[in-house]
Amino acid sequence: xxxxxxxxxxxxxxxxxxxxxxxxxxxxxxxxxxxxxxxxxxxxxxxxxxxxxxxxxxxxxxxxxxxxxxxxxxxxxxxxxxxxxxxxxxxxxxxxxxxxxxxxxxxxxxxxxxxxxxxxxxxxxxxxxxxxxxxxxxxxxxxxxxxxxxxxxxxxxxxxxxxxxxxxxxxxxxxxxxxxxxxxxxxxxxxxxxxxxxxxxxxxxxxxxxxxxxxxxxxxx
Amino acid sequence: xxxxxxxxxxxxxxxxxxxxxxxxxxxxxxxxxxxxxxxxxxxxxxxxxxxxxxxxxxxxxxxxxxxxxxxxxxxxxxxxxxxxxxxxxxxxxxxxxxxxxxxxxxxxxxxxxxxxxxxxxxxxxxxxxxxxxxxxxxxxxxxxxxxxxxxxxxxxxxxxxxxxxxxxxxxxxxxxxxxxxxxxxxxxxxxxxxxxxxxxxxxxxxxxxxx
Numbered sequence: 001x002x003x004x005x006x007x008x009x010x011x012x013x014x015x016x017x018x019x020x021x022x023x024x025x026x027x028x029x030x031x032x033x034x035x036x037x038x039x040x041x042x043x044x045x046x047x048x049x050x051x052x053x054x055x056x057x058x059x060x061x062x063x064x065x066x067x068x069x070x071x072x073x074x075x076x077x078x079x080x081x082x083x084x085x086x087x088x089x090x091x092x093x094x095x096x097x098x099x100x101x102x103x104x105x106x107x108x109x110x111x112x113x114x115x116x117x118x119x120x121x122x123x124x125x126x127x128x129x130x131x132x133x134x135x136x137x138x139x140x141x142x143x144x145x146x147x148x149x150x151x152x153x154x155x156x157x158x159x160x161x162x163x164x165x166x167x168x169x170x171x172x173x174x175x176x177x178x179x180x181x182x183x184x185x186x187x188x189x190x191x192x193x194x195x196x197x198x199x200x201x202x203x204x205x206x207x208x209x210x211x212x213x214x215x216x217x218x219x220x221x
Numbered sequence: 222x223x224x225x226x227x228x229x230x231x232x233x234x235x236x237x238x239x240x241x242x243x244x245x246x247x248x249x250x251x252x253x254x255x256x257x258x259x260x261x262x263x264x265x266x267x268x269x270x271x272x273x274x275x276x277x278x279x280x281x282x283x284x285x286x287x288x289x290x291x292x293x294x295x296x297x298x299x300x301x302x303x304x305x306x307x308x309x310x311x312x313x314x315x316x317x318x319x320x321x322x323x324x325x326x327x328x329x330x331x332x333x334x335x336x337x338x339x340x341x342x343x344x345x346x347x348x349x350x351x352x353x354x355x356x357x358x359x360x361x362x363x364x365x366x367x368x369x370x371x372x373x374x375x376x377x378x379x380x381x382x383x384x385x386x387x388x389x390x391x392x393x394x395x396x397x398x399x400x401x402x403x404x405x406x407x408x409x410x411x412x413x414x415x416x417x418x419x420x421x422x423x424x425x426x427x428x429x430x431x432x
Contacts, residue, residue, distance in 0.1 A: 100228060159240040161233065 021055055025083060028052050030219055032090040037170070037220040038213060039206055040163040041097045041105055046121045052087055056080060098128050101163050103156040106132060132156065165207040172201045175217040182208055232387075236337050244386065248331045248338070249287040254303045256281050286338060293342055302342040304350070307332065313353045320360030325385035332385040333358060361388065369395025373403060 019027070031045050059080050066073050098105055098120070106128055109120055120128065136156070144152050177196040182204070196202065201221070212218045232244035239245050261267075261276040267284075276282070284292075284300075292299050306312060307328045316323060325332045336354040340347050361384075368380045369392045381392060404410050 096228070161230065161237070161239045161242075164234060 019051070024048070024051055024055060028083070028086060028090070030216075032086050032093075034213055034220050035090055035093050035097075039165060039167045039169075040210075041094065041101065041119055043117055043214060044119055044121050044124070049087065049091070049121075052083065056083060056087075094124065095127070097163075098124060099131060101160065102128050102131050102135070103160050104162055107157060165210065166205050168203055169206045169209075170201065170203050170221045171209060171213075171218045172221050173198055173218050177212065177217060180208060180212075232334060236340055238338065244331075244390075245334070248334045248386075249290075250285050251329060251331060251335050252283040252285055253289055253305055253339075254281065255284050255289055256301045256303065257299070258301055259298055286335070290338070290341060295343065302339075302344070304339065304344060304346070305329070305335075308336060308339060308346075308350050308353070310346075313349065316353055316357045316360075320357040321364055323357075324383045325361075325388070326383055328385070330386050333387045362391075365392055366395060368392070370399055372396070373399055 027048060031042075031048060035042055059076065063073060063076055063080070066076075105120065109118065109125065109128075112118070118125075136154075139154060140152075144154065173196040176198045180194050180196060181191060182194055183191050196218070209218055213220060229243065230239050230241040232242045232248070233239040238249065257276055257278060257280050260278045263274055264276050265274045267276065267282070289300060289302060293302065312328075329335060333354055336350060340351060344350070365384060365388050368377075372380060377392075377396070381389060384392060401410070404412075
């Protein structure tokens with residue numbers, strides 16, 4: 001990671017706190033892992049994506065200036081490829097979740113208050129709306145128009161399954177948390193309270209720690 | 222790796238059924254024994270054994286799950302459901318004794334799915350049914366997982382024939398994980414292969430067309 005700062009040497013001042021490129025890549029990797037392992041669509045990280053894209057184009061420019069045949073060039077090129085893979089994998093898993101849960105994602109976007117951060121970037125929102133429209137047109141043309149007239153509508157919110165928030169996830173604790181309430185799973189257990197120590201790893205239902213993932217206090221692994 | 226070019230909707234979890242899931246649609250065709258609590262005029266054609274035009278009250282007949290779920294109401298004016306044989310007391314003790322030897326494919330290929338759907342019908346034995354299904358799954362899971370992870374490149378039909386559909390899909394994902402890992406070990410994981418869709422459509426090569 002020191003190669004990145006060594007070659008590009010720039011700092012991003014797009015946000016309030018200035019990030020070194022190394023920290024930026026770490027944040028990207030954390031966001032990537034969280035998105036991959038969480039069962040629902042997480043908050044949108046468009047500033048992070050933009051910063052990383054700028055960083056990548058920076059690094060490409062610098063690579064053009066290096067003389068050919070230098071060993072360092074191939075190492076840096078490999079690093080650029082790796083960062084590009086992480087970024088596209090992150091965006092790919094977001095798109096997959098949008099495709100899987102499209103009516104619920106659009107519903108959540110419609111019902112959020114104006115001040116809250118948005119879950120979808122403008123491009124993702126357009127994608128989701130188009131996907132919904134296309135699916136409805138397809139179902140209409142293939143099946144629904146042949147049904148009796150009072151059965152020709154389908155409620156997408158009920159037809160498409162919701163994300164399963166009760167699935168178990170592995171997590172590592174970054175900030176110490178106290179008094180996390182764990183719901184009972186079977187009738188014999190009662191709800192109990194756990195403390196999460198820093199650096200410890202757990203396996204829990206996603207529903208319990210969902211707010212902690214959003215705030216960055218735990219990392220899904 | 223088998224990354225499909227489409228994402229099939231998985232069967233629903235627990236008591237939910239997914240509308241678009243093919244497994245759930247096939248599951249809902251299973252027939253259940255039931256008793257009609259009110260008369261169904263002019264629907265005699267549903268009941269093959271009787272010749273009358275309507276179905277009188279109190280007939281015992283078999284209905285598919287989708288029809289039974291739609292007609293069932295809590296006040297029980299329309300239908301009362303009986304448990305199929307597999308979920309009754311006798312078979313429950315068999316499952317309790319040794320879950321691993323039972324042939325679940327014969328007992329109805331959707332044992333777990335149908336059992337979860339039976340819980341909708343408010344039978345007094347619901348907690349026991351739910352518990353039996355859970356314990357059966359726990360008892361059989363170990364063997365399914367072991368056999369799926371250790372049967373590489375051999376004929377698995379003997380292992381799979383006693384499993385029901387949920388266990389078969391678990392077995393299949395275990396096998397695909399094992400195969401992917403072996404491919405990765407051989408260094409062939411980035412080897413490009415023709416997609417399964419193309420192979421299934423069996424595109425004719427240009428050389429065959431021109432000949």
